Amino acid sequence: MSHIIKIFPSSIEFSGKDDESILDSALSAGIHLEHSCKNGDCGVCESELLAGSAVDAEGKLYGEGDRILTCNCKPRSSLELHAHYFPELAGQVKRVVPCKVSSAMMASHDVLKLILRTPPTSKTGFLPGQYINLQFKGVTRSYSIANANENDGIELHIRNVPNGQMSSLLFDALQENTLMRLEGPCGTFFIRSSERPIIFLAGGTGFAPVKAMVEQLLADKSKREIYIYWGMPTAKDFYSDLPSEWSSTFDNVHFIPVVSSNDDSWVGRKGFVHHAIMEDFNSLESFDIYACGSPLMIDASKKDFIANNLSVDNFYSDAFTASK
CATH class of the missing domain: 2.40.30.10 (Translation factors)
Structure with missing residues (x-):
C-alpha cells in the first residue's frame, strides 16, 4: 500500500510504500532527505513526525510528536515530517x-x-x-x-x-x-554555501571526505578560514602530509593533529580531538563544523559543541559505522 509523505518546511511530497523505509522511498523519488549510514546507527536521518504513524524495524509504533529515523521506519498511514531536504542533490541519481x-x-x-x-x-x-x-x-x-x-x-x-x-x-x-x-x-555530507569559517573534525579515515571537501574549497579559491582537526591513536597512524602542506601554502588553512594515546614519540596535542577544538575556541557560535568519524566521537562532539554555543543547524556529520 502507498501513502503520501509530506516534508516540511520545504513543502514537498512523495509516495511511500508500507514495505519500504521512508528514506528509501524518498531517494527513489529523487528526494534527498538527510542521511548517512542508512542502518540506524548514526542518527543523522532523525526527523520529527508531525502527523500520521510509522513503525520501525522492531515493530515499535510512532505517532505525532515522536522523533523517528527515516532509514529505519516505514509508513503506516499518510505522514507529515519535519526533515531536512537538500535541493543541491536533486539532480543526482544513485x-x-x-x-x-x-x-x-x-x-x-x-x-x-x-x-x-x-x-x-x-x-x-x-x-x-x-x-x-x-x-x-x-x-x-x-x-x-x-x-x-x-x-x-x-x-x-x-x-x-x-x-x-x-x-x-x-x-x-x-x-x-x-x-x-x-x-x-x-549521503548528504557536503559543503553548504556560506561565508562562515569552517572547522573540520576527522577521526581516523574520517579524513577522506575532509580531504575531498578541502580540495574543493581550495579549487574554488575560497577565502573562508579552514581549521582541520585530525585525531589518531598514535603518531604513526597519520597517513597523509596534505594537511600540513595546505597549512604551509594557504594562509586561511590551519592544521591541528591530535593523538589520543600516551605516545611518547608525539610532541604535539594530545587527548580527544574534539576537546582540542573546545580548548582553542571560547565560543563556536560563528562556525560551521563538519565532523566525520565514529558515532561515539560525533555524538560526544555534537553535545559539547552545542554547549559551547554552536547552533545545531551548523553541525554536519558523517558517521563511520563498523562492519566486517
Missing part, C-alpha cells in the same frame, strides 16, 4: 556502475589508498564529502570519496579491519585493472 582499479598502495601501516576509474559515460556526479558503496566478490562496504575531481578517478582510504571480509579481499595483493562495481553517490 546507480551501480563498473569500475577498475587504477592503483592500490599502502598510505600507512594499515590504510590502503585505492583509486578506481569508471567508464567515461558512467560518472557518478558526486559532491565532495559523499560516499559510495563498493561491491567486490559478493561483499559490499561503504567508503567516503577522498577526492574532489572525478576526472582523477574515485579515491578511497580504506583501513585494514582485522578479519574483515572486505579487508581480506583488498589487502591481499590487489591487482591493477581488477574489476569491481560501485554504487553512488550516497
Whole structure:
C-alpha cells in the first residue's frame, strides 16, 4: 500500500510504500532527505513526525510528536515530517556502475589508498564529502570519496579491519585493472554555501571526505578560514602530509593533529580531538563544523559543541559505522 509523505518546511511530497523505509522511498523519488549510514546507527536521518504513524524495524509504533529515523521506519498511514531536504542533490541519481582499479598502495601501516576509474559515460556526479558503496566478490562496504575531481578517478582510504571480509579481499595483493562495481553517490555530507569559517573534525579515515571537501574549497579559491582537526591513536597512524602542506601554502588553512594515546614519540596535542577544538575556541557560535568519524566521537562532539554555543543547524556529520 502507498501513502503520501509530506516534508516540511520545504513543502514537498512523495509516495511511500508500507514495505519500504521512508528514506528509501524518498531517494527513489529523487528526494534527498538527510542521511548517512542508512542502518540506524548514526542518527543523522532523525526527523520529527508531525502527523500520521510509522513503525520501525522492531515493530515499535510512532505517532505525532515522536522523533523517528527515516532509514529505519516505514509508513503506516499518510505522514507529515519535519526533515531536512537538500535541493543541491536533486539532480543526482544513485546507480551501480563498473569500475577498475587504477592503483592500490599502502598510505600507512594499515590504510590502503585505492583509486578506481569508471567508464567515461558512467560518472557518478558526486559532491565532495559523499560516499559510495563498493561491491567486490559478493561483499559490499561503504567508503567516503577522498577526492574532489572525478576526472582523477574515485579515491578511497580504506583501513585494514582485522578479519574483515572486505579487508581480506583488498589487502591481499590487489591487482591493477581488477574489476569491481560501485554504487553512488550516497549521503548528504557536503559543503553548504556560506561565508562562515569552517572547522573540520576527522577521526581516523574520517579524513577522506575532509580531504575531498578541502580540495574543493581550495579549487574554488575560497577565502573562508579552514581549521582541520585530525585525531589518531598514535603518531604513526597519520597517513597523509596534505594537511600540513595546505597549512604551509594557504594562509586561511590551519592544521591541528591530535593523538589520543600516551605516545611518547608525539610532541604535539594530545587527548580527544574534539576537546582540542573546545580548548582553542571560547565560543563556536560563528562556525560551521563538519565532523566525520565514529558515532561515539560525533555524538560526544555534537553535545559539547552545542554547549559551547554552536547552533545545531551548523553541525554536519558523517558517521563511520563498523562492519566486517
